[in-house]
Structures are given as structure tokens and as C-alpha cells.
Amino acid sequence: MTTxxxxxxxxxxxxxxxxxxxxxxxxxxFILDHVAKGEIVIPCNPxxxxxxxxxxxxxxRTKVNASIGTSSDICDVNLEVAxxxxxxxxxxxxxxxxxxxxxxxxxxxxxxxxxxxxxxxxPLYQAFKEAIxxxxxxxxxxxxxxxxxxxxxxxxxxxFMAIHCGINQYTIERLRKQGFRYGGLASKGGTYMVAWMxxxxxxNPLYEQFDRVCALMKKYDAVxxxxxxxxxxxxxxxxxxxxMAEMIINCELAxxxxxxxxxMMVEGPGHVxxxxxxxxxxxxxxxxxxAPYYVLGPIPCDTGAxxxxxxxAIGAASSARFGADLICYITPAEHLALPDVNDVREGVRATxxxxxxxxxSKYPDRRENEKQAAMARRDMRWNDLEKYLxxxxxxxxxxxxxxxxQQETCTMCGDFCAMKKGxxxxxxxxxxxx
Numbered sequence: 506m507t508t509x510x511x512x513x514x515x516x517x518x519x520x521x522x523x524x525x526x527x528x529x530x531x532x533x534x535f536i537l538d539h540v541a542k543g544e545i546v547i548p549c550n551p552x553x554x555x556x557x558x559x560x561x562x563x564x565x566r567t568k569v570n571a572s573i574g575t576s577s578d579i580c581d582v583n584l585e586v587a588x589x590x591x592x593x594x595x596x597x598x599x600x601x602x603x604x605x606x607x608x609x610x611x612x613x614x615x616x617x618x619x620x621x622x623x624x625x626x627x628p629l630y631q632a633f634k635e636a637i638x639x640x641x642x643x644x645x646x647x648x649x650x651x652x653x654x655x656x657x658x659x660x661x662x663x664x665f666m667a668i669h670c671g672i673n674q675y676t677i678e679r680l681r682k683q684g685f686r687y688g689g690l691a692s693k694g695g696t697y698m699v700a701w702m703x704x705x706x707x708x709n710p711l712y713e714q715f716d717r718v719c720a721l722m723k724k725y726d727a728v729x730x731x732x733x734x735x736x737x738x739x740x741x742x743x744x745x746x747x748x749m750a751e752m753i754i755n756c757e758l759a760x761x762x763x764x765x766x767x768x769m770m771v772e773g774p775g776h777v778x779x780x781x782x783x784x785x786x787x788x789x790x791x792x793x794x795x796a797p798y799y800v801l802g803p804i805p806c807d808t809g810a811x812x813x814x815x816x817x818a819i820g821a822a823s824s825a826r827f828g829a830d831l832i833c834y835i836t837p838a839e840h841l842a843l844p845d846v847n848d849v850r851e852g853v854r855a856t857x858x859x860x861x862x863x864x865x866s867k868y869p870d871r872r873e874n875e876k877q878a879a880m881a882r883r884d885m886r887w888n889d890l891e892k893y894l895x896x897x898x899x900x901x902x903x904x905x906x907x908x909x910x911q912q913e914t915c916t917m918c919g920d921f922c923a924m925k926k927g928x929x930x931x932x933x934x935x936x937x938x939x
Contacts, residue, residue, distance in 0.1 A: 508726045509549065511766045513541035521547045525560035539563050543763040544795045546770055548599065548623040548664035548728045556664065557621045559598045561728075561770065562797040567825040567860040567867075569596070570625075570799070570833045571853050574603035575612060579843045582612050588849045589620045595853035596895075599665070599831070601625045605634055605693070610661075617662050625665035625730065628655045629694035633701075644701055648710035655721050665728035667772060668718060669695050670711045671755035672734045677702060679747040680735070686747075688739025688776065688807070695734020715758060719767040728768040730799055731755040736775035739807050743777045744785070756792035763794070770797045770831070777803040779823060786827045797830040804835065813839040814852050818859035825863020832856055857895060880937060883924055885913040 512519050518533050522540060525547065526533040539545040545562030561568050571592035573585050585604065592600055600622040604612045609631045617624055632654050636646040655666070669692070677699055680686070690696040702709055711718055722729045735751040737743045755771050762769040771793050777785055782803065789798050802817040803824060809816035817835030824832060836844040836852035844852065865872050878893035887904065891897040907916045914922040 506551075506724050506726050508723055508766050508768055509540055509547045510543060510763065510768050513537050514766075521549050521558045521560075524558040525565070528558075529560065529565050531564060535564065536560065542795070543759075543769060544797065546665075546728045546768040546797050548625070548768075550623075550659065550662050550664040550725045550727050552660065552725065553617065553624075553662035553664070555621065556623050556662075557598075559623060561599075561799075561831045563795060563830070565830070567829060567864050568598035568831045569853060569856045569860055570599045570601055570831055571595075571597040571849060572601040572603050572833060573616070573844075573849065574601075574630075575606045576843050577606045580607040582607065582615050584846070585612060585616055586619045587846050588844070589616050589622075591846045591849045592853055593620050593622055595850050596857050597622060597834070597853050599623045599625065601627075601667070601833070602663075603627060603630060605630050609634065610657075613658065613663075614661055623664040624662070625667060625728075626658060626663055627667045627669075627694045627732065628658055629669060629698060631658070633694075633697045643697055644704040646701055648714075651710065652714070652717060652721065655718070656724075659721060659725040659727055663725075663727060665730050665770070666722070667694070667730045667732040668711055669698050669709070669732040669734035670715055670718060670729075670758055671731055671751040672698050672702070672709050673712045673754065674702065674708055676735050676747055676750040676754065679745075679750045683746050686737070686739070686745070687741040688737060691736055691738030691775065692732070692734040694732065695736075698734060712754075715761065716765070719762045719765045722762075723765070723767050726768070728770050729762055730770040730772055731758055733772040733775060733801065736773070736801065738776055740776050740778045740805065743774065743781055748774065752789065753792060756789065756794075756796070759793045759796040763796070770799050773798055773800040773829070774803050775801055776807065777805060777820065779805040779820065782820060782823045783827045786824065786829055790828055798828065799831040799833065800824050800829045801833045802835050804839075810840045811837060813837065814848075814855040818855040821856055821859035822862040825860050826866040827863075828867070829863075832860055854896060861895060884928070885924055 522536045526536045545560050573588040602616045632651045633643040636643045735747045759769040803820040804817050805820040813835050814837050821832045834852040834856040836848035838844040838848045874893050881890035909916045
């Protein structure tokens with residue numbers, strides 16, 4: 506398998522690169538150049554030739570990932586399919602299937618069959634769940650089984666994987682020496698790998714045999730997303746020594762993987778106060794050679810449970826502004842319960858909005874859509890306005906349910922409409938050439 510990265514380094518513009526150039530409104534040479542540098546990745550496992558092609562990285566629209574998956578309390582494959590379909594309908598760019606209960610092979614394969622999005626996962630989930638099922642003890646996980654499982658999942662058609670390669674004995678020692686954490690550990694896969702290493706007194710096999718991980722990913726031209734297993738679960742733990750140790754290692758591994766021809770992406774936090782987001786992204790970009798950055802939220806406060814799709818959207822907008830490339834949504838159920846279909850919809854909408862806010866700040870030359878929306882609103886051209894909105898169906902429904910007496914206005918102001926009065930005063934003076 507020749508990867509997208511290797512094709513680009515050979516000067517070959519692939520069909521996927523052409524699609525990305527067209528959808529992003531950029532030149533094919535721009536896409537080629539940044540794929541060759543490892544600054545853009547294209548998750549496109551050829552086992553699923555019909556999947557939607559999306560690019561993640563420098564110069565591109567900030568992408569949104571939606572995560573779904575079963576738990577031991579709520580395990581319904583039909584529900585997960587409904588959530589996957591809802592995420593796609595709402596405009597998610599990628600999907601992560603993160604099930605941790607039930608027939609995990611069946612759940613994964615069923616979700617893959619019911620979405621056109623590029624799908625990723627965390628292989629450690631199934632690895633440890635199978636060890637628990639077979640041995641009643643996750644510490645008995647056989648590393649050889651883990652590598653076999655990664656290949657099996659890739660063969661099903663996964664296009665990216667969050668693999669916790671950056672956890673090693675050094676990062677664990679940092680946790681001990683700093684007195685653990687206020688917010689504990691937030692990563693399921695990362696925490697179980699830490700436990701495996703601690704009990705077995707062995708190094709993380711994903712770190713120790715990193716070349717083997719890359720070889721498997723290359724075989725299917727899948728993107729290796731270097732998992733953030735020691736990420737902070739509270740803003741008071743943000744950028745502590747343990748998190749930074751893993752970040753440094755992941756950035757080093759990103760360079761190693763690229764040199765081997767593997768598409769690489771780095772994962773980030775997590776929980777980060779707003780004033781630290783810019784610095785976090787600067788560090789990842791600087792240390793990784795501008796590898797695409799996939800951030801999980803981030804959530805900039807710890808007291809928003811029930812509305813964490815909003816707290817995360819605030820963090821996501823700032824992240825997109827400063828250079829994050831893929832943002833994992835957060836739903837209203839975060840920290841409280843497994844998301845339902847409505848939670849998925851709200852999470853995708855909030856994160857898409859945050860990404861748009863970040864992008865029009867990151868790329869000031871891409872604000873034309875915002876200007877057209879503003880002028881349509883000024884002119885009270887309601888049908889035209891819908892063409893520029895992120896959520897036109899919701900806007901239309903709201904307006905129809907609360908229809909105004911004067912159709913050119915809305916019920917917010919009624920006959921006391923500022924827009925209408927302003928147009929009466931300045932209609933002859935209007936120029937839209939500023």
C-alpha cells in the first residue's frame with residue numbers, strides 16, 4: 506500500500522487530494538505540498554471506497570468529529586446506528602466508534618455499514634474488554650493479541666485510530682512524582698494501559714514496538730492519531746509534567762511515523778483554561794513539525810455539566826482560531842451519561858458553530874459568507890438569509906412558529922424594527938463595495 510503521504514512525496518496528486526482541493530476551494534498543488542509535509546492527512550482506508558473524503562490540517566476548514574459507542578449500562582447497536590446517522594445528518598466530518606460493551610465486532614461493522622463518514626476508534630477498548638471477558642483480568646492482555654486486533658479492525662475499514670503510543674514508564678513516573686492529580690485520569694484506554702504497565706512491570710508495547718504500529722497503519726493507509734492518554738481531566742491539571750511528557754513523546758513519534766511514510770496526527774486535551782489554549786496549540790505545532798492537531802473539546806471550566814457542549818464550544822472556537830485542525834465534539838451529557846441521539850445532534854451543531862467562529866478568525870479572507878448573511882438580514886431577505894446559515898432548517902422553523910404580522914420583520918421587534926427604519930433612512934446611500 507502506497508500511502509497518501511508517500512504519493513504526495515512522489516509528486517502524485519491522488520483522487521482524494523483532488524476532491525479535497527475542490528471542496529476546500531484550494532489548489533491541488535497546495536494540497537499536494539502539505540500532504541507531502543505531513544501537515545494534511547486524509548483518512549481514507551481503501552477497504553471502504555465509498556466513504557466521504559475529508560482532509561484534516563493546515564489551511565483547511567477545521568473539521569468536527571462525533572463520537573458514539575455502547576457502555577455496560579446502555580448497549581444497543583440500533584441506538585448507535587441512529588446516533589451515527591444523526592451525526593452525519595448534522596454535518597460531522599468524521600466519526601469515532603468507541604463502544605465498550607456488547608459484541609464489539611458486530612457494533613463496529615454495523616456502524617461502518619451505516620455511515621459514509623471516515624470512522625476511527627480506540628483499539629485498546631476492545632483489547633482490554635476482551636481480556637476481561639477471557640481472563641477476568643485486563644492485566645492479562647497479550648500484546649500479540651493487541652496487534653492482531655488492530656489489524657482486524659483496520660481490515661474492517663477504519664480510517665484512523667487513536668492509539669496510546671506516548672504513554673511510557675517515564676510519563677507514569679511523572680504522575681507519581683507530582684502527587685497524581687486533582688481530576689484523576691480521563692482516558693479509559695490510557696488508564697487501563699497505565700494499569701497494565703504498573704501490574705506487569707513492563708513498557709507499553711505500543712511505544713516499545715512503535716514501528717510495528719506504523720507498519721499496520723501504512724498497510725491500510727489509515728491515519729495514526731497519537732492518543733492523549735495522560736490528558737488532564739480538570740483545568741487545574743492542565744499542562745502538568747505528566748501531560749507535557751506525553752505530548753513531547755507524541756510529537757517525537759509523529760516525526761518518526763512521517764519518516765516511515767505513515768499519516769500522523771497528534772491528539773490533545775481535554776480540559777484547558779481559556780488562557781492556555783493558544784500556548785497548547787503552539788507547543789504541539791512547534792514540537793511536531795506542524796502535524797495536524799486533534800483536540801478533545803477542550804473544556805475550559807469544570808462546572809458546566811449539563812451544558813458542556815457550550816463550555817466545550819467556547820474552548821473549541823479558541824482552538825480553531827489558534828490552529829487546531831480536528832475537534833471532537835462534546836455533548837450536553839458529557840460527564841453525566843451516555844449521549845442519546847438528541848445529545849449527538851446538539852453536540853455536532855455546537856462544535857460546527859465553534860469551528861466556524863474559529864475559522865473566520867483564523868482565515869479572515871474567508872468571511873464572505875458572513876457578509877452575505879449580514880446583508881440579507883439587513884435587507885430582510887429571509888429566504889436568501891437561509892442559504893448562508895449553518896442551521897437553516899432550525900431558523901426557518903423558529904420563524905414559522907412565531908410568524909410576525911409584517912412579513913418583512915420578525916417578532917423580536919415587530920413594528921419597532923431597527924432594520925426596517927434604517928433602510929428607510931439610508932436606502933439611497935447604501936453601497937456594498939466597502
